[in-house]
Amino acid sequence: MKIVVTAKRVIDFNVKIRVKADQSGVETTNVKMSMNPFDEIAVEAAVRLKEQGIAKEIIVVSMGTTAVQETLRTALALGADRAIHIQTETELQPLAVAKLLQALVQQEKPDLVLMGKQAIDDDCNQTGQMLAGLLHWSQGTFASKLIVENERVLVTREIDGGLETIALKLPAVITTDLRLNQPRYASLPNIMKAKQKPLQVMTPEQLAVDITPHWTTLKVTTPPARKTGIKVNSVAELMEKLNQAGVLA
Amino acid sequence: MILVVAEHDNKALKPSTLNTITAAQQLGNSIVVLVAGRHCEKVAEQCANIAGVTRVMLADADCYAHQLPENLADLIVKLAEGFTYILAPATTFGKNFLPRTAALLNVAQISEVMAIIAPDTFVRPIYAGNALTTVQLNDPIKLLTIRTTAFAPAAITEQTASIEKCAIVEDAGLSSFISQDLTQSARPELTAAKVVVSGGRGMQNADNFKMLEELADCLHAAIGASRAAVDAGFVPNDYQVGQTGKVVAPQLYIAIGISGAIQHIAGMKDSKIIVAINKDADAPIFQVADYGLVGDLFEIVPALIVELRKIKH
Numbered sequence: 431m432k433i434v435v436t437a438k439r440v441i442d443f444n445v446k447i448r449v450k451a452d453q454s455g456v457e458t459t460n461v462k463m464s465m466n467p468f469d470e471i472a473v474e475a476a477v478r479l480k481e482q483g484i485a486k487e488i489i490v491v492s493m494g495t496t497a498v499q500e501t502l503r504t505a506l507a508l509g510a511d512r513a514i515h516i517q518t519e520t521e522l523q524p525l526a527v528a529k530l531l532q533a534l535v536q537q538e539k540p541d542l543v544l545m546g547k548q549a550i551d552d553d554c555n556q557t558g559q560m561l562a563g564l565l566h567w568s569q570g571t572f573a574s575k576l577i578v579e580n581e582r583v584l585v586t587r588e589i590d591g592g593l594e595t596i597a598l599k600l601p602a603v604i605t606t607d608l609r610l611n612q613p614r615y616a617s618l619p620n621i622m623k624a625k626q627k628p629l630q631v632m633t634p635e636q637l638a639v640d641i642t643p644h645w646t647t648l649k650v651t652t653p654p655a656r657k658t659g660i661k662v663n664s665v666a667e668l669m670e671k672l673n674q675a676g677v678l679a
Numbered sequence: 680m681i682l683v684v685a686e687h688d689n690k691a692l693k694p695s696t697l698n699t700i701t702a703a704q705q706l707g708n709s710i711v712v713l714v715a716g717r718h719c720e721k722v723a724e725q726c727a728n729i730a731g732v733t734r735v736m737l738a739d740a741d742c743y744a745h746q747l748p749e750n751l752a753d754l755i756v757k758l759a760e761g762f763t764y765i766l767a768p769a770t771t772f773g774k775n776f777l778p779r780t781a782a783l784l785n786v787a788q789i790s791e792v793m794a795i796i797a798p799d800t801f802v803r804p805i806y807a808g809n810a811l812t813t814v815q816l817n818d819p820i821k822l823l824t825i826r827t828t829a830f831a832p833a834a835i836t837e838q839t840a841s842i843e844k845c846a847i848v849e850d851a852g853l854s855s856f857i858s859q860d861l862t863q864s865a866r867p868e869l870t871a872a873k874v875v876v877s878g879g880r881g882m883q884n885a886d887n888f889k890m891l892e893e894l895a896d897c898l899h900a901a902i903g904a905s906r907a908a909v910d911a912g913f914v915p916n917d918y919q920v921g922q923t924g925k926v927v928a929p930q931l932y933i934a935i936g937i938s939g940a941i942q943h944i945a946g947m948k949d950s951k952i953i954v955a956i957n958k959d960a961d962a963p964i965f966q967v968a969d970y971g972l973v974g975d976l977f978e979i980v981p982a983l984i985v986e987l988r989k990i991k992h
Contacts, residue, residue: 443922446941447806456810467923524778525787550922552805554790556778559748563782568853569748571775574916584857588917589771591868592861596747598854608923609916644787648800648813656948659969661960665982668954671970677874677931677952678898678990 431485431578431600434540435476435510436531437492438466439501440551453649456551465501468546470508471606474613475576476544477509484578487511489538493522493530499629506624507616513629518641520634524552526641528560533637535565540601542583547572547605558605568598574609680709681764683732684755686772687714687722689744694871695768697729697832702825703766704731704833705795711736713758713845715751717744723842730834735842742849745856748776753848755780762820769824770870777824786818793829807922807945827871828928828949869918872901874931877920877947878913879905881936881957881976885913890980891935897987903927903947905937921946936976939964956980 441447441456442464448457465473479485490510492498495517502513516530535543548555562569570576570585574593577584587594588607598604616624634641662668672678681703686693696712703710712726715738723737736758742750755765755776765780767773769791781788793811794802800815801823862868869875876895878888888902895902903925904918920927922945932950937943939955939962947953948967955968956976965971972979 441806443942447809449810456806523787525782525785528782550807553807554778555774556781556788556790559775559778560782562749563752563779566851566853569775569779570854571748572771587771590870592859594745594859595857596745596854597857599852608919644818645789645814645816648815650805650810650812653804653808653811656953656967656969659953659965659967659971661965661971661973663972665972665979665986668970668972668983669986672931672952672954675931675952675969678987 431479431542432487432489432538432540433476433479433485434489434491434531434535434538434543435469435472435505436545437469437473437490437501437505438546438549439463439492439494439498440466440549443467443550449650449652453651455647455650463497465504466546466549468548468550468606470613471608471610472544472546473505473508473510474611475606478611479578480509489514489540491516491531491534493518493527495519502629503624504616506627506629507621508614512627515629515631516637517631517633520641521643522641523643523645524554524556524560525644526639527557528564529639530634530637530641531557531561532564533639535561542601543603545603545605547607558603562603565603568602570596570598570602570604572607573604574607576604576610680711680762681707681766682755682758682762683710683712684765684767684773684777685712685714685722685726686768686770687716687719689716689719690721692722692725694832695770695772695827696726698827698830699766699768699825700729700731700833701830702792702795702823703764706764706798709733711762713738713755715743715746715754717741727840727842728835728838730836730838732840734840736845737842738845738847740847742847746772746776747854747856748779749851749853750848751776752779752783753851756783757848758845759784759820765820765822767824769826773824777822781822784820784822786820786822787816788822788824789814789816790824791826792823793826807926808949809945866895867899867901869901869903869920869925870927872927872929874898874900874933875903875920875927875929875947875950876900876933876935877903877905877937878908878935879937880907880911882908882913888913893984894933894980894987897984897991898931905940905943907940934964934968935980937964938962939967
């Protein structure tokens with residue numbers, strides 16, 4: 431089986447983000463960047479399928495400026511075989527990303543696309559579903575368990591009330607949730623080896639994909655701050671405050 | 680005309696649909712609700728009584744029994760003509776099929792709308808709510824998922840909108856339902872609970888979480904946890920509240936033995952009242968807490984349980 435896996439470069443989840451003073455967006459200069467944590471889980475899932483002998487080749491894809499090549503190298507160090515960088519300076523919205531991936535899938539013909547369920551920057555949670563729709567493929571979102579059987583994959587999904595298991599006909603798009611696995615760290619020898627693995631650069635123009643934005647960001651703001659609270663000295667005082675606030679009714 | 684896709688389990692309507700209809704009311708006054716499922720006439724009847732609903736469309740067929748996204752998206756695409764908006768709740772139900780529908784219609788989708796500024800302008804959270812973005816959507820048909828905690832539920836009225844059966848699109852045959860394992864708990868679901876009691880690394884071990892269960896029982900609360908508690912193996916991953924876990928906004932959030940990492944605060948800071956119990960007076964959690972109590976949680980929590988039980992009696 432051939433797998434395409436995505437790796438978005440985002441602000442590291444441990445960084446406290448800052449909104450720019452002109453409200454045009456979130457400050458990204460001199461900020462630590464990492465692979466989207468949900469994509470890390472997707473890469474790990476792909477690598478495990480290869481270790482189990484189910485997958486033969488893993489192609490990792492990222493989109494954006496040259497800086498995303500660093501994220502691609504990380505995925506290669508984790509076990510992906512080769513990387514594709516779709517180079518653009520334009521802000522890509524989920525539909526554009528899905529169309530670019532669709533074009534790549536048509537070239538590479540994988541059996542499975544693994545992606546994080548959402549990116550922790552724009553929190554859209556759309557691209558996997560959109561890609562599956564464009565390809566008319568089955569989709570398994572928010573996966574916490576995967577079992578590949580011949581022509582189908584059993585996917586256990588995290589839904590609001592618990593878990594749901596579905597069977598997907600291959601080829602399929604699967605988006606990963608937190609419980610699927612615990613991603614490994616790249617070892618130093620593998621980081622060195624990753625530098626030698628192939629990394630191909632393409633542009634949206636070469637793929638003949640229209641990446642025109644569908645929405646305009648008017649402003650980005652900081653949410654209203656919570657007003658400073660108080661310290662209470664006893665359980666009795668806490669109970670009194672909660673009663674006053676009417677939250678114990 | 681606005682199409683709202685109802686969330687239900689074939690027996691009853693989920694409250695998330697009521698919040699979504701309130702958002703629809705702000706966009707216009709011709710609201711059509713789609714109920715797709717199997718043997719779900721009861722749900723359609725419930726929808727007919729919701730304030731502002733002008734018509735209910737019922738798609739009752741085997742292929743909609745489990746609301747598989749491939750079939751749901753194909754159905755909505757078929758029904759989309761004439762609608763200017765299609766709305767669904769931003770739950771795992773709505774998030775599953777609406778982006779797929781958008782792609783098939785070649786339009787964008789806006790996720791987790793928390794305010795409607797103008798007919799084409801919406802506010803939504805990014806970076807787990809650490810920033811808000813205001814976007815203007817240019818598509819002729821606007822697909823939105825609605826953050827349920829940001830809109831009050833629509834009222835149930837005496838009015839009865841008409842219910843009509845709609846044409847069924849055949850099964851896409853791409854996926855099939857195998858099983859469902861819903862948490863069998865008397866407790867409310869984490870993202871929908873009015874009260875959430877969460878534990879962190881300060882709980883020390885899995886056994887001590889039993890104490891939080893007792894506290895949660897007193898408050899009819901859901902139980903959550905910080906990433907630290909999940910990583911330490913005290914509770915399963917689906918308890919995790921935070922940027923990479925679940926985002927909650929209950930009326931009351933009680934953080935117990937949680938220091939307040941950025942990643943956790945991102946998932947609960949929209950709660951109405953936040954209570955923090957921690958032995959470290961300098962823990963960052965106190966910066967977002969309305970009421971902070973510094974001390975040993977193993978003394979405070981049992982005392983709190985005793986007090987709460989007094990009210991119940």
